[in-house]
Amino acid sequence: MRLSRYFLPILRETPKEAEIASHRLMLRAGMIRQEAAGIYAFLPLGLRVLQKICRIVREEQDRSGAVEMLMPTIQSADLWRESGRYDDYGKEMLRIKDRHERDMLYGPTNEEMVTEIFRAY
Structure with a gap:
């Protein structure tokens, strides 16, 4: 798809809450949109960049013999209590x-x- 067909809401002004350079750039370039404090939506360009980064990381992991895992987001509080980090x-x-x-x-x-x-095995 051509970039001209993307939904790309470029900002002319830098939002004052954006203090870090990368945050400012991603907001202004229309890559992300802040929904609430610490919560962001990846817009089409931002998602495409994120997917490309993930692909590069996977290629490097494959090259080094590492394998990918996906952990659940919701976790048992018992594990965290046991580790002392709850x-x-x-x-x-x-x-x-x-x-x-x-x-x-x-x-x-x-x-x-x-x-x-790993403890289970």
Whole structure:
């Protein structure tokens, strides 16, 4: 598809909340749109760039013999309690209960999940 056919909302002015150079550039170039604090939507050009970066990383991983894994975003709070990091993130960590009233959380990192996977084998 030609770039001229993309939805590309270029900004003339730099948003004042954008302090980091890369953030300013991505906003102005129409790659991302901020929906709320820390929450961004990838617009067509931004998504295309992200996909290209992912492809390059995968090619380099393949070349080095590494394999990719995909971890769940929602994780058991029990793993985080066991690691001692459950309270480290404070109130900023999104904590929820599943339909069985088990404590879950939105995992900001995946060390606990990876450790649990390898411990199982």
